[in-house]
Amino acid sequence: MKEEFKIIANSIQREKSILDVGCGDGELMKFIHENISEKIRGLEISKDNVQKCIQKGLTVIEGNAEMDLQQFPSNSFDYVILSQTLQAFLNPEKVINDLLRIGKTSIVTIPNFGFWKVRFNLLFKGTMPVTRTLPNEWYNTPNLHMCSIKDFVNFCNDRKINLFKSLALTNNKVSSINKFNLNFKNLTSELGIFLIEK
Amino acid sequence: MNEFNDIKKIIIKKPLKLDCGVTIADYPLAYETYGKLNKEKDNAIMVFHALTGDQFASGKNPVTNKDGWWSYVIGPNKALDTNKYFIICANVIGGCMGSYGPSSIDKKTGKKIGINFPVITINDMVNAQFNLLDHFNIDKLFCVTGGSMGGMQVLQFIANYPDKSKIAIPIACSASHSAQNIAFNELGRQAIMADENWKNGNYELENKSPAKGLSVARMAAHITYLSKKGLQEKFGRKLQERDKIKFGFDADFQIESYLRYQGSIFVDRFDANSYLYITRAMDYFDLSKNSNGDLSKIFKNTKTKFFIISFTSDWLYPTAENREIVIALNAINADVGFLEVKSDKGHDSFLLDVPDFLNALKNFVDNSYKK
Numbered sequence: 001m002k003e004e005f006k007i008i009a010n011s012i013q014r015e016k017s018i019l020d021v022g023c024g025d026g027e028l029m030k031f032i033h034e035n036i037s038e039k040i041r042g043l044e045i046s047k048d049n050v051q052k053c054i055q056k057g058l059t060v061i062e063g064n065a066e067m068d069l070q071q072f073p074s075n076s077f078d079y080v081i082l083s084q085t086l087q088a089f090l091n092p093e094k095v096i097n098d099l100l101r102i103g104k105t106s107i108v109t110i111p112n113f114g115f116w117k118v119r120f121n122l123l124f125k126g127t128m129p130v131t132r133t134l135p136n137e138w139y140n141t142p143n144l145h146m147c148s149i150k151d152f153v154n155f156c157n158d159r160k161i162n163l164f165k166s167l168a169l170t171n172n173k174v175s176s177i178n179k180f181n182l183n184f185k186n187l188t189s190e191l192g193i194f195l196i197e198k
Numbered sequence: 199m200n201e202f203n204d205i206k207k208i209i210i211k212k213p214l215k216l217d218c219g220v221t222i223a224d225y226p227l228a229y230e231t232y233g234k235l236n237k238e239k240d241n242a243i244m245v246f247h248a249l250t251g252d253q254f255a256s257g258k259n260p261v262t263n264k265d266g267w268w269s270y271v272i273g274p275n276k277a278l279d280t281n282k283y284f285i286i287c288a289n290v291i292g293g294c295m296g297s298y299g300p301s302s303i304d305k306k307t308g309k310k311i312g313i314n315f316p317v318i319t320i321n322d323m324v325n326a327q328f329n330l331l332d333h334f335n336i337d338k339l340f341c342v343t344g345g346s347m348g349g350m351q352v353l354q355f356i357a358n359y360p361d362k363s364k365i366a367i368p369i370a371c372s373a374s375h376s377a378q379n380i381a382f383n384e385l386g387r388q389a390i391m392a393d394e395n396w397k398n399g400n401y402e403l404e405n406k407s408p409a410k411g412l413s414v415a416r417m418a419a420h421i422t423y424l425s426k427k428g429l430q431e432k433f434g435r436k437l438q439e440r441d442k443i444k445f446g447f448d449a450d451f452q453i454e455s456y457l458r459y460q461g462s463i464f465v466d467r468f469d470a471n472s473y474l475y476i477t478r479a480m481d482y483f484d485l486s487k488n489s490n491g492d493l494s495k496i497f498k499n500t501k502t503k504f505f506i507i508s509f510t511s512d513w514l515y516p517t518a519e520n521r522e523i524v525i526a527l528n529a530i531n532a533d534v535g536f537l538e539v540k541s542d543k544g545h546d547s548f549l550l551d552v553p554d555f556l557n558a559l560k561n562f563v564d565n566s567y568k569k
Binding site: 041047050051054055056057059060061062063071072073076 | 503505524525528529530531533534535536537538539540554557558561562565566568
């Protein structure tokens with residue numbers, strides 16, 4: 001399993017309720033379901049992925065997070081997970097607000113646009129960056145709203161969102177992000193993992 | 199119509215007060231079963247049929263000699279695997295395959311009941327069928343499922359008996375019959391009642407049959423079960439056994455011939471009055487009307503695990519209406535999954551060989567039984 005998923009799973013307490021938004025083929029859900037909590041449900045836009053989740057015995061709703069999150073009642077889950085999907089929404093701010101409303105804690109991960117390889121691509125090659133966490137070309141990327149770790153931290157601070165845990169991931173190595181090393185982590189990390197609350 | 203001497207039925211002694219106010223008792227309920235009930239009695243699935251279905255969901259229908267209406271779904275190793283599960287399917291009351299309906303004989307007069315049959319609802323159908331749990335001594339079903347009107351019965355069953363099934367799979371249905379669907383049903387009823395042989399519903403007494411009216415009703419309904427794309431691909435403008443149009447009103451086009459055929463075989467197996475009563479029951483279906491439109495309230499107490507399935511090309515019970523059920527269940531944090539299956543086969547998709555549907559159904563049922 002991906003290091004990112006291990007970190008997410010380790011952040012979740014036993015027997016708590018979880019909603020995985022954009023749960024894909026259910027890999028993370030299955031791990032959590034078998035090892036941490038059976039009270040986990042998913043929301044997924046792709047029919048093929050929903051089928052794969054059903055095959056794994058997972059409860060998944062086919063739907064679009066931007067339209068369908070509003071139907072979930074407030075505070076109905078202990079955790080809401082959003083893994084590397086935020087940048088693909090038309091209105092990420094609305095989605096974040098829905099996550100904070102539905103879950104007591106939200107776990108959001110983002111591919112970091114501030115990563116040095118990304119900057120290097122643009123600065124020296126003059127082309128849109130293609131990296132391990134951003135594998136698409138500019139013309140076929142699903143990503144609409146890319147942001148950096150620093151952007152996301154500023155976003156939370158501006159809106160008084162409680163960002164109570166920030167982790168950086170590079171080459172499967174995890175480290176903490178704090179206000180003193182923010183600029184450095186923003187340059188050296190492929191992925192940011194954030195635990196946020198209202 | 200046929201006599202039903204060799205089909206399974208129970209006589210329900212317990213009085214049932216219908217929604218219309220009439221109480222019925224000592225009435226027959228015809229059913230069929232597939233597979234075996236295990237010792238623990240935890241493998242029973244109740245399947246509810248749609249408007250023109252019956253209890254013969256799989257195998258050969260002994261009356262029509264055709265395959266059961268859910269033969270793709272029910273059988274050994276199929277989505278509802280008869281090697282593992284015990285499947286019960288009853289003919290709804292109001293029907294015409296042996297259960298209490300307008301073509302039953304009135305004990306007092308010795309004649310068919312006809313239009314004197316009380317108006318029934320989906321709720322009445324479900325309450326009548328619930329008696330089968332007692333009959334088989336089953337405390338709790340493993341699963342309730344069905345498509346179209348069968349799906350409505352699934353929803354009604356969980357609303358009435360929130361703790362009597364572990365899982366529920368309503369397919370291609372709605373919690374509230376739409377104006378469009380009422381309109382199509384009314385079209386069918388008017389076609390039957392406009393046939394001079396309907397005789398105000400007393401055609402049996404005069405040895406007549408409103409076959410033309412019933413046939414037109416079926417033709418109109420049949421169109422609503424398909425999709426425009428499906429029709430275009432199957433028939434297009436192809437001509438029926440001729441090279442060019444004949445400038446008349448004979449069936450020039452294959453689609454005309456097909457619909458006429460569908461109408462003509464239907465009248466052999468279905469009672470016109472049953473068609474009136476069952477379509478009416480569907481029209482009256484509005485699950486949330488007693489809770490001011492709040493569908494969530496209806497399912498408040500349920501621990502049942504739901505899986506709702508719709509089809510992309512179904513315009514009779516479109517995805518949006520199926521989704522409303524999902525939304526209502528989500529609002530009370532019920533355990534609900536949802537899938538919209540891609541298919542060009544319209545509303546009828548749930549009866550046909552649609553692998554994505556059959557696989558999802560099988561996976562969900564089998565995974566839910568394991569736990």
